[in-house]
Amino acid sequence: MNPYSHKLSLSSNRSSKNKSSSSSQHGVWYYNSGESSDVSWIPFSDIDNEIIEDGFCKNENRLELDDYYIDLDKSILIDKQNSSIQKSIKRCIRQSHETPLRSERFYTTQKLVKSCNNNDLNDRRFINEWKRRYTNVVQLWRWNTL
Structure with missing residues (x-):
């Protein structure tokens, strides 16, 4: 027992x-x-x-x-x-x-922190390189969206 x-x-x-x-x-x-x-x-x-x-x-x-x-x-x-x-x-x-309000309802969310590494530059490089290699696809896409 x-x-x-x-x-x-x-x-x-x-x-x-x-x-x-x-x-x-x-x-x-x-x-x-x-x-x-x-x-x-x-x-x-x-x-x-x-x-x-x-x-x-x-x-x-x-x-x-x-x-x-x-x-x-x-x-x-x-x-x-x-x-x-x-x-x-x-x-x-x-x-x-x-009846009190539950304190769990009022927890604040943490602020987002920017990453230490700078991936923005790498992302832009990738996009620019892709546009350079596949210019005809980019032009076709622009033409179809008009």
Whole structure:
């Protein structure tokens, strides 16, 4: 039996969670980046948030995501590859009319960079050489396009 997928009974510190699962409220889950001394909470992706919220409402103790296990009783995420890497998680309640815009929609595309080599000169040389060799084809083409 997978120890991360079993269900446990409702713990006392989460006894009020089903009250917040009404249609007007929705739980949003965050994890602490833990990359600096400054606490910064980062929201889980839409899919992961839905999985965590569903497990939370079903009184599950642990959940499994792609790269992490979520321990809802301890409010931590645990790295699958290295269990010593753990980060705090938290849940905030949001009214359904407060649906935020997904940040993925607003990523800017990178500017195109011109190549280091100068192929424009080579391209022009090729075209000019082709025109020189096949002048009759070029003249025929010009005549047909008029």
